[in-house]
Amino acid sequence: MTKMRGWPLALIVLAGLLVGCELIGYGIEIFGWSRKPAGETGRTAAIKSPKELQSQNASLAGRLKALATRGLFIVVDTAENRLYVMNGEKVQKEVVVSCGSGDILEETGGKRKWIFDTPRGEFSVTSKLVNPTWIKPDWAFIEEGEKPPANFNERIDNDSLGAYALGFGDGFFIHGTLYTRLLGRNVTHGCVRVGDKDLEEVFHWVPIGAKIYIY
Amino acid sequence: MKKSSPLVLTLVVAGVLSGYAQERADLFEKNRFFEAELSLAKIPGTYMIIDIGERTVSLKARGQVLRKWTIARTRSWGKSVPLKVFKMEKKSALSQPERPNITPGKEDQKTTDKEKKDSSDLGVLELKDMPVHFSLHFGQNVHISVKPRTKRFWPTLLNVGKTISWHTILPLKTLWFALRKKSFTEIELVMPSEKDAQAIYWSFLDGHSTLIFQPSR
Numbered sequence: 001m002t003k004m005r006g007w008p009l010a011l012i013v014l015a016g017l018l019v020g021c022e023l024i025g026y027g028i029e030i031f032g033w034s035r036k037p038a039g040e041t042g043r044t045a046a047i048k049s050p051k052e053l054q055s056q057n058a059s060l061a062g063r064l065k066a067l068a069t070r071g072l073f074i075v076v077d078t079a080e081n082r083l084y085v086m087n088g089e090k091v092q093k094e095v096v097v098s099c100g101s102g103d104i105l106e107e108t109g110g111k112r113k114w115i116f117d118t119p120r121g122e123f124s125v126t127s128k129l130v131n132p133t134w135i136k137p138d139w140a141f142i143e144e145g146e147k148p149p150a151n152f153n154e155r156i157d158n159d160s161l162g163a164y165a166l167g168f169g170d171g172f173f174i175h176g177t178l179y180t181r182l183l184g185r186n187v188t189h190g191c192v193r194v195g196d197k198d199l200e201e202v203f204h205w206v207p208i209g210a211k212i213y214i215y
Numbered sequence: 216m217k218k219s220s221p222l223v224l225t226l227v228v229a230g231v232l233s234g235y236a237q238e239r240a241d242l243f244e245k246n247r248f249f250e251a252e253l254s255l256a257k258i259p260g261t262y263m264i265i266d267i268g269e270r271t272v273s274l275k276a277r278g279q280v281l282r283k284w285t286i287a288r289t290r291s292w293g294k295s296v297p298l299k300v301f302k303m304e305k306k307s308a309l310s311q312p313e314r315p316n317i318t319p320g321k322e323d324q325k326t327t328d329k330e331k332k333d334s335s336d337l338g339v340l341e342l343k344d345m346p347v348h349f350s351l352h353f354g355q356n357v358h359i360s361v362k363p364r365t366k367r368f369w370p371t372l373l374n375v376g377k378t379i380s381w382h383t384i385l386p387l388k389t390l391w392f393a394l395r396k397k398s399f400t401e402i403e404l405v406m407p408s409e410k411d412a413q414a415i416y417w418s419f420l421d422g423h424s425t426l427i428f429q430p431s432r
Contacts, residue, residue, distance in 0.1 A: 025386025053242035060249035064278040079417040102340030105317040145320020
């Protein structure tokens with residue numbers, strides 16, 4: 001018999017180890033340790049018949065469906081930079097937008113810090129503004145390397161938000177933009193920027209109180 | 216022929232009873248799944264459903280699907296995940312995406328300047344910056360690792376490494392947890408593309424309520 005040396009032997013040992021590990025794992029799963037989680041035996045199953053369970057499942061599915069948002073609502077996909085106006089399960093309109101950049105701004109001296117994310121979760125349209133005015137917050141000046149002004153009038157900006165804005169709380173808006181070339185990219189300070197023509201349509205469709213889901 | 220009739224009858228009855236029991240168990244599982252989802256759908260906000268049986272990951276709110284991803288392949292080690300609401304505790308990846316820092320006053324970081332810049336280099340955090348290989352940790356030793364189907368060299372190499380670890384480290388880990396009588400579950404989701412894997416990373420937030428449905432068959 002010829003002696004096996006080097007690679008062939010190493011490969012056989014490795015294969016043996018692999019098979020050994022795999023067998024140990026499967027052995028435990030099959031013989032020593034049930035795949036069923038503890039306490040997950042069919043309590044109700046023992047009492048209810050398949051017919052009863054079927055009707056209960058249909059009722060639960062109905063209750064789940066009844067929770068769905070009625071009327072028009074907005075869905076914002078921050079990863080793809082898309083805004084959808086939904087009517088039930090139907091997409092009424094799909095719009096390319098710009099969402100939060102995820103950038104961090106830290107004030108010199110490290111006193112304050114801002115993270116420019118678009119907030120995610122469930123919101124509602126809280127305000128609808130025509131020709132909105134942006135009251136520039138402190139970060140807008142700090143980002144530019146300027147000191148936030150004490151005079152309120154110096155914070156007023158009548159151009160940046162476009163012709164319409166839908167507020168959804170905490171100073172966040174779905175608004176128009178001057179920077180249309182950046183639509184489709186994550187470049188904002190947290191607001192959702194929409195092209196003016198698309199926003200006009202969305203603005204007129206969606207009422208105050210309409211749900212906004214952002215993910 | 217006559218002698219074998221009782222045996223055939225017994226087998227048929229046993230088959231019917233077993234089918235009946237299985238149907239009831241499946242319906243019961245679905246029943247518990249609906250109840251768990253209903254408890255989530257009543258709360259404002261989004262939640263995740265990882266349905267191993269249907270091979271889907273859904274981002275939902277109020278019972279309605281906001282976004283759905285198809286899983287190309289899935290496998291698991293350890294115990295089945297109990298049907299209850301988990302909170303996603305953290306995400307881990309070999310290279311975590313880093314948030315860019317804005318230097319106050321620096322010219323090319325203002326939006327007006329970004330408008331003029333080459334669009335590939337905006338210094339922002341986007342979907343393409345998300346990792347394609349990562350793990351989601353849910354507490355109670357429930358982990359979900361995500362990897363993509365890919366043809367690129369480095370992700371493929373990482374996939375090979377993960378496969379070796381799947382067949383060596385994970386069985387031993389299963390043994391280790393079984394000896395300590397502790398619960399342990401590792402599920403692997405293979406996504407159809409790198410972009411899908413990145414979108415899953417993007418969409419899962421720390422503390423996200425998640426329901427993992429792993430039917431027994």
